[in-house]
Amino acid sequence: MKALLAENGIPLLVESDDFLPIVDVVIGLPLGSAWDPPGLEGLTALSVHMLRRGTSAYKPPKGPPLPALSSQEFEASIERLGASIEVELQRTSVRIHASVIRPNLAPLFSLLGAMLEAPALGAQEFLRLRNQTMAHLESELDDDAFLGTLAWQKHLFRDHPFARPSYGTLSSLAQMRVDQLRAFFEEWIKASPMIVGFGGAISPEEAVELIEANFGVRKSKNRPFVLSEPPPPKGIQVAIVHQAQREQSQLFVTALGAKLGAPSFYPLVVANAAFGGMYTSRLVRHVRELKGWSYSAMSHLYADRVRDAWVIHTHPPLSVLGKCIKLELDLIQEFWSDGIKEDELDGAKRHLIHSHAFRRESAFQRLSPYLEAWLHELPGDALSQPSEEIARLTLQDVNQAIQSAWAFGHDLCVVISMSGPAPRLEKEAQRLSGALTIYEPRTLIR
Amino acid sequence: MPTSLRFRALDPLPFGTRLSIARFAFENGLLALLVQDHRAPIVSYQAWFKVGSRDEAVGKSGQAHLLEHLLFLDILGWPDGGIDRVVEEAGGNTNAATWVDFTHFYENLPASKLELAIQLESKRMHGLCLSEERLENEKRVVLSERKEQVDDDIEGTTQEVLHAMAFGRRHPYGWPTIGWKKDIIAITPEDCMHFYRTHYCPKRCIVVIVGDFEIETALSEIAKAYSPLAPRGIERLPPPSPPRWRPRxxxxxxxxxxxxxxxxxxxxxxxxxxxxxxxxxxxxxxxxxxxxxxxxxxxxxxxxxxxxxxxxxxxxxxxxxxxxxxxxxxxxxxxxxxxxxxxxxxxxxxxxxxxxxxxxxxxxxxxxxxxxxxxxxxxxxxxxxxxxxxxxxxxxxxxxxxxxxxxxxxxxxxxxxxxxxxxxxxxxxxxxxxxxxxxxxx
CATH class of the missing domain: 3.30.830.10 (Metalloenzyme, LuxS/M16 peptidase-like)
Incomplete structure (x- = not known):
């Protein structure tokens, strides 16, 4: 992997691999949905998705000028090249992934240059995208996991920006105006530093040439943006999303998760693998293998530049929901108070270390740790040696990290997405003796 | 002294411009397709079976998929905790999939663990020892999967209804691969063992290995590990005929x-x-x-x-x-x-x-x-x-x-x-x- 700096101040990461005749490109920006001003939730999402909704005429620094393209013309041009573009929005980062068949890399880059340097941000297209986003939110009312996630984020993060829905709500979108979006673009996106990662059939020299030909000068530092640590939850919070006529529930049990680059990060990665991150972990063994209560049973440890979430997600049928909640809470209590055991540590470490090769299999994957480190303002190699970091960990390191990260009864949030008559929902909630909120699905997107 | 199967090389096939598929036919009917790719020290080992939900009988839908689940659990000669534990500890991952025409199992492992995959997969083909309790438990898991992916999922529901309309509920492509709920509940250990013995035979199996390994070593391991498998099993029926098209x-x-x-x-x-x-x-x-x-x-x-x-x-x-x-x-x-x-x-x-x-x-x-x-x-x-x-x-x-x-x-x-x-x-x-x-x- 080569790390380079183009003349225009844009850092590049290039992993050359000509095994396949395709090239993957990732353009990363260190800003995300946490930048949404309160009341304008969804503004960052709309702004980055508007980038592909047509471009103004653009004269790139070294290449031929590009005429203005409507949204349809832009999409058709991308697809004609045998290319794809996906915009991925996270809470503190944006990644624009593009893939293309090798012969069409140069014309793709002209389009990417115009997309980032001269998006049209037209009023008509803004209204169209806003309406489509609202229609999408409405259609998500079918998706129990989506609604459950909105509910646990709201309860776990409370008044922190991570609590806000990344794609906004019907009301925040309805009041959004194109001038606000244009101002956000100028203030944050256009002014943002960016990094470009290349993986595949491309040399470092070609990559530098493409960046210098198609992009203007970029700053190396973003404007300061203060993102505080999320406050710990206050005791058990219970939220129920009342879905009509479902066959089974979606159960989320969540707590604050990890912070990238913190000393506790790798110990918590190992702890999570042992608890519910592998098919042979405690959670899967008890909930799926021994009881047969849920086909899916996994825990996920999310990490960001501040603490993100730790999420246990299962789908028990309504007939055993109460028992399954109790089992999961017992497992968490035991995990948080006693930690993991020596054989679990060995199993989790072996799995994470030996499987590392699969997370570096493609050229694109090999770029990821450097790209993530840059996007999260960490030293370049902070995430590049996970196997060595994990190999060093002792049982004491892992169990100390568990105990300092979590305390049972204080840090939990339980969200159940289920159907059934209200008394039954309340009965399940009362067993948990926590603060209870019942949501009708629509209230979560309103 | 373990016996060893004989095999013969078939003509290699190009796979794009950079890779080549070496093909070997074993005397018991097993076919091995081997692709060397030394760019990283890993291998993918996959066993593809020419059996899917189309091979089930009317009223026995879901058998192929349920059997796929069961074949991760109690296999004679596997270590305690089943295949997941050994593969995860070796740093690999394993899973499987069933659809109308096929069932496949895979292990992605560090290259040094290829032999482990060969051992596990060969035992999977003849070592199932099924208990009533295990079957009932796994039926609950499959019913949970069905609720998640069909009953509570709009796209899953419409797919299931549409395919039943298109092919008819008694056509082998017309019933869902996961099975009708009542059929899943009714599956017995005898049904599973009969389906297993009939369809999981060498001539219905294709082993695919891609990654960093030596062909001679892999062939020799396969020849030993799969030697207990006799060339048994029935010929597969041809794919079903098109149904009468009834637009509505x-x-x-x-x-x-x-x-x-x-x-x-x-x-x-x-x-x-x-x-x-x-x-x-x-x-x-x-x-x-x-x-x-x-x-x-x-x-x-x-x-x-x-x-x-x-x-x-x-x-x-x-x-x-x-x-x-x-x-x-x-x-x-x-x-x-x-x-x-x-x-x-x-x-x-x-x-x-x-x-x-x-x-x-x-x-x-x-x-x-x-x-x-x-x-x-x-x-x-x-x-x-x-x-x-x-x-x-x-x-x-x-x-x-x-x-x-x-x-x-x-x-x-x-x-x-x-x-x-x-x-x-x-x-x-x-x-x-x-x-x-x-x-x-x-």
Whole structure:
């Protein structure tokens, strides 16, 4: 992997691999949905998705000028090249992934240059995208996991920006105006530093040439943006999303998760693998293998530049929901108070270390740790040696990290997405003796 | 002293420009397809079985899929904790999938652990020891999977209903691979063991290895590990015949946020050259944001939030499907009328060179993207070998797409869309009253 700096101040990461005749490109920006001003939730999402909704005429620094393209013309041009573009929005980062068949890399880059340097941000297209986003939110009312996630984020993060829905709500979108979006673009996106990662059939020299030909000068530092640590939850919070006529529930049990680059990060990665991150972990063994209560049973440890979430997600049928909640809470209590055991540590470490090769299999994957480190303002190699970091960990390191990260009864949030008559929902909630909120699905997107 | 199977080398096959598939036929019927790729110290080991839900009997749906679950659990000679534990501790991952024409199992492992995969997979083929308790537990897991992926999932529900409409509930492609609920509940240990002994035999198995290994070592390990497997088992029945096409409309009501529309036409087997033409048509109609139906229904008319087109890759008769997720207040009739208009346009005029080239380029990109990892390459080879008989069939299809002319595609369009489609409308529960009132009008 080569790390380079183009003349225009844009850092590049290039992993050359000509095994396949395709090239993957990732353009990363260190800003995300946490930048949404309160009341304008969804503004960052709309702004980055508007980038592909047509471009103004653009004269790139070294290449031929590009005429203005409507949204349809832009999409058709991308697809004609045998290319794809996906915009991925996270809470503190944006990644624009593009893939293309090798012969069409140069014309793709002209389009990417115009997309980032001269998006049209037209009023008509803004209204169209806003309406489509609202229609999408409405259609998500079918998706129990989506609604459950909105509910646990709201309860776990409370008044922190991570609590806000990344794609906004019907009301925040309805009041959004194109001038606000244009101002956000100028203030944050256009002014943002960016990094470009290349993986595949491309040399470092070609990559530098493409960046210098198609992009203007970029700053190396973003404007300061203060993102505080999320406050710990206050005791058990219970939220129920009342879905009509479902066959089974979606159960989320969540707590604050990890912070990238913190000393506790790798110990918590190992702890999570042992608890519910592998098919042979405690959670899967008890909930799926021994009881047969849920086909899916996994825990996920999310990490960001501040603490993100730790999420246990299962789908028990309504007939055993109460028992399954109790089992999961017992497992968490035991995990948080006693930690993991020596054989679990060995199993989790072996799995994470030996499987590392699969997370570096493609050229694109090999770029990821450097790209993530840059996007999260960490030293370049902070995430590049996970196997060595994990190999060093002792049982004491892992169990100390568990105990300092979590305390049972204080840090939990339980969200159940289920159907059934209200008394039954309340009965399940009362067993948990926590603060209870019942949501009708629509209230979560309103 | 363990015995060792004899084998013979078949002609190697090129797999694109960079790789080659070495092929070996073992005396008990097993076929091994080996691809060396030394770029990283890992291997993907996959066992593809020519058995799927189409091999089940009427009333026994879900057997193939349930058996796939059971084959991760109690196998004689496997360590305690089953296959997941040993593979995870070795730093690998393992999983499986079942569909109408195939079942496959895989392990992705560090290269030094190839022997482990060979041992595990060979024992999987003859070591199942099933207890009643284990079966009942796993049936609960499968019923949970069914609830998650079908009963509580709008797309899963519509797929299941549409396929039953298209093929008929007694046609081998008409019942769901996961099985009807009542059939799953009724499966007995004897059913499972009978299905296992009948179909899990060497001549129905293709072993695919892709990655960093030496061919001689792999062959010698396979020859030893699979030697207890005699050349038993029955010949597989040919794929089912196309059902009589009975176009009709059905409306179902579910707790959904907005109406959905699914249309289906009869399509040829994946091995037919016409299948490649339809892949291009699928791209033109619904393959991207500038495709004809996405652009018109989602962007211009703003009556839908999503449009997708699918061409099923079945060995036997297949389906061409259009799925539309409508906006809550949009009219199904308006959407249907527009789709009909687009299909007529497709039948009236051959595709422009530009539109055709765009579709070819997108298919090519997607194909190469699927080959980024060793497991992706192994899956491509295994699927094509099990379903089409040609492990490099993916490249054949890409070449056919490159060679297809607008006039050939037009001809296929006329053949396929001359049939009226099946129409499945899924409406929110609240629409039931209005729907009934409309129907009862004189």
């Amino acid at each position: 409309r059905r409306t179902i009501f579910r707790p959904a946020a907005s109406p959905k529309l699914m249309l289906a036409w009869p399509a040829p087997s994946i091995t037919s050259p016409y299948h490649s033409h339809l892949l291009l048509v699928s791209e033109v109609l619904g393959g991207g944001r500038s495709s004809r139906l996405f652009r018109s229904l989602v962007e211009d008319m703003e009556v839908a939030t999503d449009v997708q087109t699918h061409l099923l890759p079945f060995e036997g008769p297949s389906l061409f499907e259009i799925w539309v997720d409508l906006r809550p207040d949009s009219s199904i009739e308006e959407v249907l009328e527009h789709i009909q208009k687009e299909l007529s346009r497709l039948e009236d005029r051959p595709l422009s060179y530009e539109e055709l080239q765009s579709a070819r380029n997108r298919l090519e990109l997607r194909f190469f993207e699927s080959l980024r990892t060793r497991s992706g390459i192994a899956e491509e080879i295994g699927f094509c070998a099990a379903v089409t008989g040609d492990p490099a069939y993916g490249f054949v299809q890409i070449e056919r797409c490159r060679q297809s002319t607008p006039w050939e595609i037009l001809d296929t369009v006329k053949r396929v869309f001359r049939f009226p489609p099946l129409e499945l409308c899924l409406l929110p529960l609240e629409a039931r009253k209005a729907h009934n009132a409309t129907r009862s009008c004189p």
